[in-house]
Amino acid sequence: MILVISASLNPGSRSRILANAAKSLLENDHQDVATFDLAQTPLPFCDGASAYGDPNVIELGKLIEAANAIIIASPVYNFDVNAAIKNAVELTGKKWTGKVVAMMLAAGGAGSYMSAMGLANSLMLDFRCLIVPRFVYALGDAFEGNEISDENIQARVGQMVQETIRLAEALK
Numbered sequence: 001m002i003l004v005i006s007a008s009l010n011p012g013s014r015s016r017i018l019a020n021a022a023k024s025l026l027e028n029d030h031q032d033v034a035t036f037d038l039a040q041t042p043l044p045f046c047d048g049a050s051a052y053g054d055p056n057v058i059e060l061g062k063l064i065e066a067a068n069a070i071i072i073a074s075p076v077y078n079f080d081v082n083a084a085i086k087n088a089v090e091l092t093g094k095k096w097t098g099k100v101v102a103m104m105l106a107a108g109g110a111g112s113y114m115s116a117m118g119l120a121n122s123l124m125l126d127f128r129c130l131i132v133p134r135f136v137y138a139l140g141d142a143f144e145g146n147e148i149s150d151e152n153i154q155a156r157v158g159q160m161v162q163e164t165i166r167l168a169e170a171l172k
Contacts, residue, residue: 001032003067007074007085014106019073025161046090061092069100069168076107076115102132102164
């Protein structure tokens with residue numbers, strides 16, 4: 001199973017559009033896919049104690065544990081992925097160990113294209129994740145309404161999905 005996590009808490013999120021596009025491509029490829037939307041299923045702040053027992057945290061942890069690969073779709077705020085996905089990683093911790101992880105980012109400016117690296121480094125070093133080397137970085141002009149309008153970004157999402165499938169299959 002491939003898990004797609006939509007990390008944005010914004011109802012009009014462009015990163016959610018990326019998540020939905022990846023989900024559609026996975027389904028069209030007859031992949032077993034699950035989704036977890038942090039706006040639809042809120043998580044408590046990681047407190048190092050009782051938050052780990054929250055039912056939504058437990059649900060996300062089970063999905064991560066069952067996944068062969070995880071695709072994260074996150075907005076970029078202040079040159080980094082949003083706090084919601086970092087919180088999700090903190091809450092689910094070791095369940096990420098050894099997972100194939102791909103990333104798609106929606107940003108307001110071109111200067112944050114390396115913003116995935118902090119999370120990627122954490123996942124690699126703390127949990128020995130294999131980070132898919134092809135990631136998607138999309139600016140606002142790549143979208144029109146609830147669709148990806150930029151053909152290059154559409155192609156990159158397709159390439160990232162195929163690379164994620166290939167790596168997940170290779171590690172089975």
